[in-house]
Amino acid sequence: MGQAGPVKNILLVDDDPDVRELLMHILRSEPSYRLFMAENAEQAREQLSGHSMHLVLSDIQMPGESGIDLSRFIKRDYPQTGIVLVTVISDPESAKAALDIGLYGYILKPFDRQQVLITVDNALRRQAFEMREAESRRRLEREVFEKTSHLKQVTYEVGKVRSELNVSHTILHEQVLLLQTLLDAIPHPVFYRDLEGFFLGCNDAFAQFIKLEKKQLIGRNLTALASAEIIQTAKQTDAALLQREAKISYDAQIRGADRIDHDVVITKAFYKDAMGQPAGIVGIIMDITERKRSEAALQASEEKIRRLIDNINIGVVLIDPDLKLLEMNRQMNAWFPQTPIERSPRCYEIFHSPARSGPCEFCPTMEAMRSRRCQETTTKLYRPDRWCDFRVVTSPLYDRNGNVAGAIMMLEDITGKLNMERELMQSQKMASIGQLAAGVAHEINNPTGFVSSNLKTLDDYQKDLNRLIEAYQKLRQAVKELPAVSGCADVGRVIGDIESLEDEIDIDYVRNDLKELLAESMEGTERIKRIVEDMKYFAHPGQDKVQDTDINKGLNSTLNIVNNELKYKAVVIKEFGELPIISANPQQLNQVFANILVNAAQAIESRGEIRIKTQHLDDCVQIHISDTGCGIPDHHLQRIFEPFFTTKEVGKGTGLGMNIAYNIIKKHGGDIKVQSQVGQGTQFTIRLPVDQIQDEAHEDA
Template identity: 40%
Template structure:
């Protein structure tokens, strides 16, 4: 009797094992359905291997599918935007639970959503493991965080520019004072040397006349010594060269004064009021400020036609032009050219800045104005310069575009509107 019972028990287990598994699976899915149908978050039931067993209505809507059947043939790893994220998820789940893991998922239509994942590992009565995972759509939150981060970066950059502007204005003011009195002193010295030069002429005339007459020996010796010393120091050359030196010093100081004025105009901390702006004057100011960056390997050609004033903030436009010019200079490896042209077309002002540099790869053209995009080495560029330039031009009601050929050069075209009341 015992033996029969034992045989019957063994026979029952083997024959009914699939049925028991089906019942266990049915029980899991039934409980899953009852618990999750009305939850406002997505819930997924998956096997360890990644087979999707069930998804609640919110999860289907979140992922863009109509039914569980549509998802049943898709492994969960194929829904990750980055397939490596599946490995990160499994690694975190080794502890038995995942909390608030942020991942990106692909929807049926190809769009991407951010989700906050939480998951637990469970076992059925047959000892089979499966995962219950919740998905909370945080796409809007992530978008707001990115916008906030971009805004913070722009505000930080603006604050830095304002600080640099204040520093530049302070330095310009400090330079301006000594330049002022040195210029004044040189002007006075020029007048003094002119008077001394006239006195030397009179002395030379007198000495020549004295040489024409017989002088006492002591006096003749003195005049000869004067002649000898005049020849030794090359008096005629000194008189001529002194005038040139004074003139060069005054010209140099005038250039310093112009650079200081341009620097103050370029920075002008705190000035953000819209005013009439001469685009050509902005170009000249920017070229003066950026001369050190440009002069060693570029020749700048200007074709600045007469254009009407626009409404804008000159300091911001200066920043745009400087960013483009510095990038142009950096794109030129040895020597090259930069050409700047302005003209009016209908109710717009057109400005082009072209260089003969290395050009931009075709796949990067569309990214030029994206924040943080840069082709420079790590540590040599923030990737914000062109993004700031783009935003400034947009704020001025204009547009900026770029054309480039690899190995040939790059051209930036800026269009700025002319105010309607400008004649």
């Protein structure tokens, strides 16, 4: 007990200074004790707040706050500090209250030195023990707390991992379902197996192809399902796949569960494990049986079409957007045998002589590709031996995206057809001349008749005038030979004879009649001349050509030709507007007008009316020719422009007039329409362009 140890702070609380001194004297003998003094509870509180006390020795009865109350305060606020009460009272109640507080000791006054030291030493030992116990308990509690916290963390982590595993399992399950759904959605058979050939799974299409359920397939080997040839091919392609480590495709023929051989393309590839090593093979089988059949059918169809195109007498050319010739059929090669098609020459370099350096001004191929519409025209192209007339039809070609990828041009040699049309047109002209011959003859006979009559009268006048002239000559001679006076009687007689002759021939009438006869004869001969000139339009094909044309003048000329057909049937009413001069073939147009006018006259049974009206519209001239004839029934009206269609008696019509009229107007780039109502009449409407004319009209009729 006298050994020095760690310093212990001891607070002595007593209101009696003698007791405090005594206790201090006793306890000072221990060098490890550091002593503090307080007279009452208040000072004790101050000391406790300023120093860490190991032990408090306090009197019970003190002024103000008692030692019991102070002890309760210390136990509550400073539980690590031990308490020993010092008192002179031996009161059981006080003792019980002190014990309830948990005091370390109880010293009764008067006390001796040894009792105080033992009690204080025991109290300090107990305080140290309790402090160690408290520290151990706190350490244990801390360890328990830490272990519990760690356990909670571990439990949380385990729960988290379990939750993540559940989520991963769910996701994995969903992905497996998704992958299987994706596989089943593929219309082609799909399988996957390990490297030994055992099937691990497939899609619905594969199961249906081999007529096995998926669960029946899993675990079965390829050798149990396929022929030896297929197994051998599979092994070879698997080995090749191992060497390449890339997908491989090959053709095969497999007999399905339907016992039908299928042409297929099999594509296989490795799938790898987590270490990146090949784990198995996935394959897809594409049934190309129908495709091969379609390809064969397409090839046969293409060959059939090619034979058809090569055996028609129409030229067919495939042209790209740069006007390069890509392909020609047999007919085109026959027409243009020198064409180096392998070099893809441009069309304008081949079909013209000399070769052009650029596209034609009105290129139908370029227009077809630009407008995306079929174009048709006629043109002259140079074959190795001559120029020929061709009908050209060009249509655009499209790629899969709907873009223009070129054009197909079809050519028909219409040289013979045009020659025949020219001959036919001339024949129709001559038929028209024959039909109008009687009327024309009558028109010529009328002026010829009165010219002939006038000439006979003029002959008589000429004889009378000759007699008068002879009389005048005799008078002149008599006057010349007359003597100075004696010849007067002879002169008078001659003058009398002359006057008698003038009265006889009525010289004044003859003079006036001569003037009228000459004028009438000149008019008649002029009329004959006009008729003859108008007839030239129909009778002389060599004069047909495109030229500046006055439509009104052409109508007047035609009216002169057909006048005899019209004048006994109808009154002709002309409503001619002011028209521009157009570029046209006037002879051909006059032929159209003549056909329509003659038909109009023939449709009028009794005296009627033919009305001709011309007018200038925006870009064309328009001609209306209407009659008050019997009209045309609908079933005939639909066929009126057909060749050889006629309602006239045999020998009175060729059936070509309206067809030729239609073709002439179309060749001029114009339009002709007809409207008719039975019992009321018919109206033809012709429109001709002002600014342009089709190439056909430039050709000789």
